[in-house]
Amino acid sequence: MNREKLILRLMPWAVTIGLFVIWELACLVTGVAEFVLPAPTSVWAATVKFAPQILHHSLQTLYTTTAGFVLAVVGGMLLGVFIGASKLVYTGLYPVLVGFNSIPKVAIVPVLVIWFGIGTIPAIITAFVISFFPIVVNVATGLATIEPELRDVLRCLGATRTEILFKIGIPRAMPYLFASLKIAITLAFVGSVIAETVASNEGIGYLMLSASSSYNVPLVFAGLVVVGIMGVLMYAVAAAFERRMTGWAFRGSDLMT
Template identity: 60%
Template sequence: MTAEAGTNGTMTVSTPSALGLTLRNLLPPTLSILAFFALWELTCRVFQIKPFILPTPSASFAALIQYAPAIREHALQTLFTTLAGFGLAVLAGVALGALVGLNRTAYRALYPLLIGFNAVPKAALVPVLVIWFGVGTLPAIITAFLISFFPIVVNVATGLATVEPEPRDVLRALGATPWEVFKKVSLPRTLPYFFASLKVAVTLAFVGSIISELSASNRGIGVMMNQASSSFQVPLVFGGVLLVSFMGIALYALFAGLEQRLTGWAYRGEHD
């Protein structure tokens, strides 16, 4: 945002165009990703690294294109289990986070349990989930849920517990109901924490799905990577890694866009 002097001596404020803001937001990450792939490609070629040790990005993308029909099935399976587990984590995380954040007794009682639960390696639970639910989709969904649940609970609870008391006291003095106080003060103040947790949790959900698929599934990118590594198709293994990364980036960008649209007021502007 810039200020300019008008012809009549008044000051006019000009704001950057939507296209300019979009380019400003997209250009740095795009350039950094391209630079990363260029450095990776150059390193492999200059040092003549064997493809079965570290394939080039071009070889990994070529493998994805070559096996695209089969990869599509695996990718859709992983995306489904990730989103299903993530959706459950959002529902349960918001509910429990609200309880913990609004009730001090619940905070003292449940927070140690949450810390202990989060300290358990989720990969160690996959064999147990297989015993309970068998090999397939359900263990992957549950693993994605378990690994993405904690950040949502903690951020929602923190957002609600750290709301300044003054605005709430003012609204109560004006006769506002508890629901009105929550809607006008607590909810807006918690949204930045909530969206921050979503950006972290959705990437963790992918990790949970892949962990389960590597040992307890018959479909998914994790299964594809296992099969490719067993036949020494290392470019396809790295292609699977890149595919999961791109899906994670896409979902992260989706929630970042929603965050900017709904909670842009909570962050400092470009001119600050």
């Protein structure tokens, strides 16, 4: 491993550790009260103390997020292909999707509670709804931006619309898809936690709400850190699949060199 690759691997760890050190020093220097901003050492102590509860609720959040994300991937890919393959459908449905995405998702949760009650289902649906739009838009964009010259050449060679879609369109849309997945997985966690704070008796969102009601702010921050870690891990999984499936679409470049 050469020096440049080593630096690239160590940089995220160095930046993360540096931020926690600055946070700790800021709390020590300013003397801010723990119920306002706990130091990282206090957050770690709360994490160790409430480790069983955090583990239970984090697994619940991971389950609801993953379920909603998987549904969003399947539904988003299908609808994205349907929209991107037809200019007429693209023109008709795209404004509807934009309008639906503009609705604050937290406003949907009370409706979901009325329909499905308090529990896991509202969290899964919220994670699905909030991560669905980026996938649809990116897949549709990838299909809609096929060069007209390439499409004309393929038609002259006898390719049908279906063959163009599956042999050219979908492979060309793969980089767009995986770019959207990295965005959607983080949004899915946002949706799950929002729903858990309103309509659940399990999950990190519920744990944070319960902790804040008793002014256990270190536990609240512990929940935030756990959600952040899970988000980074899921992002890394999506990035690994992206490198494996669409490595041909990326070229090593550095605009600063």
